C-alpha cells in the first residue's frame with residue numbers, strides 16, 4: 731500500500747442523465763462531512779484547448795474529428811499534474827466526465843478508423859478513477875427532461891450511439907446507477923459509493939492509470 735490520498739470519483743453518462751447535479755451535490759455533502767473535495771469537469775472550457783473545444787461544440791468552428799478528439803484528450807493531459815498533486819494532498823476530486831466520455835463521443839460518430847481502440851490510445855497513462863458512476867437513463871426518459879440544447883452532439887441519434895459506446899466500454903467495476911429515480915435516492919447511493927472510494931484511497935490503495943484492468 732502507498733500513502734494516503736484523495737479519491738478520484740467520476741460521473742459518466744449520456745447528456746441529461748443528471749451527472750452535473752449529482753456531482754455538485756456530492757461535493758457539497760462531502761464538504762459538510764469534513765471531507766476535502768473539489769468539483770472538476772471536462773472539457774475544462776477555461777484553458778486554451780478548452781476555448782477551442784468550446785467553439786467546436788457551439789459549432790463556431792469546424793475541426794477534423796481526429797483533431798478534436800486529440801484536443802479533448804490534451805484538455806485532460808494539461809491538468810494531469812495538478813490532478814495528481816491534489817489527490818496526493820488528500821483532496822478528493824469529483825469529476826463530471828472524463829476519458830470515457832472522450833472515447834464514447836468520438837467513437838459514436840462512426841468515422842472510419844476512429845473506433846474505440848483508436849480513441850482510447852491518447853488517454854493511456856491518465857489517472858484511472860477510483861470509482862466510476864455511470865448514470866443510466868433511457869433516451870425516452872432523457873427526452874422527458876426537456877429538449878436537448880443547441881450544442882453539436884445534442885441530438886437523439888448521437889445520444890443513442892453514445893449510449894451504445896458506453897455499453898461496449900463498460901467494465902465490471904463500474905457502478906451503474908438507475909438515474910430515473912428521485913434525486914435524493916440517487917444521492918444516497920452515490921454518497922455510499924464515493925465514501926467507499928475515499929476510504930480505499932485514504933488507506934493507501936495506489937492510484938491506477940488508464941486503461942489498466944481493475945478488480
Ligand code: DGP
Nearest residue numbers: 745772773802827831832833835836883
Ligand atoms: P458538457 O459540458 O458535459 O455538457 O459536455 C459538452 C459536450 O461535449 C457533451 O455533449 C459531451 C461532449 N464531450 C465531453 N467530453 C468529450 C470528449 O472528451 N470528447 C468528445 N468528442 N466529446 C466530449
